[in-house]
Amino acid sequence: MLSTFSTTAPSRRIISVNQLAGLCVLQKSKEDGPMRIAVLIACTAAISNAAASQPQQAVDPSGIWLRDDGNARVRIAPCGTNICATNLWIGDTSKGEEAGDRLVMSLQPKSPDTLAGTAYDAKRDRTYSITVQVLEKSLVTRGCILGGLLCKNVHWQPAQ
Incomplete structure (x- = not known):
């Protein structure tokens, strides 16, 4: 999706960021001296503002992941309007985790590689604040309770 805005031309034509960049390059080659600097500053500001107004593309944590320990x-996949993390296999069940347990996460983009929001654990009837950072070959989750006073990071690798 391209951001658009009106030019200052009398026709008030709508142009895309890419078209604006092309106009700036053309204008840059035509102007000299202080006017050239003013055109470059205006073009840079306009392109930055237009690019910043584009919606942030959300990363996708979907897949089968192995916890670092x-x-x-765990399978992470869309479930309705949320994302669910479902235990497929648990080695040590002594801490109450079992296959089939599920976290329902409501996440929004926080940065280009990070999602943030809440995770609901129905088995424990507890809601956590959570961030999910999707890296090139790994995933890092950070769950917090008590307003962020108690947090735990977990590192994940893609299952082979």
Whole structure:
């Protein structure tokens, strides 16, 4: 999706960011001296503002992930309007985790590689604040309770 805005020309024509960049390059080659600097500043500001107004593309944490301690295999996938993390396999069930347990996450983009929001654990009837950072070959989740006073990071690798 391209951001658009009106030019200052009398026709008030709508142009895309890419078209604006092309106009700036053309204008840059035509102007000299202080006017050239003013055109470059105006073009840079306009392109930056237009690019910043584009919606941030959300990263996708979907897939099968292995927890760094080797104790869990989890599927992360869309479930309705949310994202669900479902335990497929648990090695040590002594802490109450079982296959089939599920977190329902409501996440929004926070940065180009990070989602943030809440995760609801129905088994424990507890809601956590959560961030999910999707890296090139790994995933890092950070869950917090008590307003962020108690947090835990977990590192994940894609299942082979």
